[in-house]
Amino acid sequence: MKWIVLLLLEICGAYAGTHKLQYFYTATSGTPNFPEFVTVGVVNDQQIDYYDSNIKRAVQKAQWISGAVDADYWNTNTQIYAGNEPSFKASLGILKSRFNQTEGVHTYQRMYGCEWDEETGATDGYDQFGYDGEDFISLDLKNLRYIAPVQQAFITKHKWDQNRALLENQKHYYTQICIDWLKKYVDYGKSTLKRTVPPSVSLLQKSPSSPVTCHATGFYPRSNMVFWRRDGEQVYEDVEHGEVLHNEDGTFQNSVHLTVKPEDLDSGRYECVVQLSGVQEDFVTKLERSVVKTNHGNTRRTNPGADGPEGSGSSGFIIGAVVGVLLLVAIVCGVVIWKKKKDAKKGFAQANTSDDGSNSSNNTPPKA
CATH class of the missing domain: 3.30.500.10 (MHC class I-like antigen recognition-like)
Known part of the structure; x- marks a missing residue:
């Protein structure tokens, strides 16, 4: 590896x-x-x-x-x-x-x-x-x-x-x-370390022939699932999952890409689901043409769910640098x-940093 x-x-x-x-x-x-x-x-x-x-x-x-x-x-x-x-x-x-x-x-x-x-x-x-x-x-x-x-x-x-x-x-x-x-x-x-921050979710599409990306950002902890459903069932074909990336504020972002036909944008059959560890309810965003952000004239935000926050406000993809x-x-x-x-x-009691004569990093190996 x-x-x-x-x-x-x-x-x-x-x-x-x-x-x-x-x-x-x-x-x-x-x-x-x-x-x-x-x-x-x-x-x-x-x-x-x-x-x-x-x-x-x-x-x-x-x-x-x-x-x-x-x-x-x-x-x-x-x-x-x-x-x-x-x-x-x-x-x-x-x-x-x-x-x-x-x-x-x-x-x-x-x-x-x-x-x-x-x-x-x-x-x-x-x-x-x-x-x-x-x-x-x-x-x-x-x-x-x-x-x-x-x-x-x-x-x-x-x-x-x-x-x-x-x-x-x-x-x-x-x-x-x-x-x-x-x-x-x-x-x-x-x-x-134990806090929970809900995601902002956006649906993105570069062009009418490009896959639709469900982009979730600003969530914590890292443990999450982002996937597409069709008629209530998870979709596995024509789906590509992105990697979980760090945001500058300590939260995370993730995305999943779905290849669909243009007529499916208004079919009402598809929805993006975000599941976050520590939160029982899912964040669900229905796929509708009117809420998809594109590079060809539509910059409207999505709604991440009934109780979720508004979209991130970004006009395009948030790209993780290589x-x-x-x-x-x-x-x-x-x-x-x-x-x-x-x-x-606030609320911290000072630690005894010499409990065993070493710090947590004290594990020195010999030379190769």
Whole structure:
């Protein structure tokens, strides 16, 4: 599986009942205008911090965490990230040698974290490494061993599998430390992480011969379904689903495209349905020519449903930019606009950030 796809799916993969704490590390070479080392911490779909080799410090990204931790928390995270930086740079050099590469752009990436199902209590952890956009090595937490999908990773697998202290530390981190911190973060940010925001829905069509797009935007949480129905039954043929994308305000957007005949626009048989996690009622928009926004003279808004908000007001499609693999980890969660700091601090009790002598990100691997 391509790492660019994996990162997109994992960063944005939280769903109802399940919470995720994740860290993304990226070391690069051959990119003079990009930091050589970057880290991003994410809880569910919300970035909580950022570090890179240029600024040399951990920077808070989620305002809801500001009143819950003290200055020592950020100092410790800075030390953890700074401690990982030389190891990742060295590992990148090792892998370039193993792959017999000397020039060009290269990346060494790590994605690790844990999941907690609030409803069932089930937990899980994962630790995955990638090189130049491909899987390199990953932790099998259940059997406490590493899996090497490529020959160049066999040396690393052998070295790490023989390090019993490393494996036991990994088990302790993913089954206890990471889970404990995830629960803390969910509690700190519950007003943000557990909120529900209904979507605005628009029907869009570029030209009379183009598919009709049902575009839902401004909703939260990410977990949703957008689909077309005909005569009350979900339509699967002539339907293309889009990807869930981030909005700048921390909400999401999604779309589904339906190819229909011109006469079907006024048949009354079709309707777009948006289902949002945490909301029992569906948001239903009937397909009618009069409410379809087009590029040929009609810019009228749609009504998302009986109780839903008005349309987004955009005169065209909201298009998600294609982000390069080198920039993805640094910016995919960095455009969130939060409420004022004083609102985020309300109701928080300061955390004990030294419960076990480490922060949630303290899980440093050895060199490859």
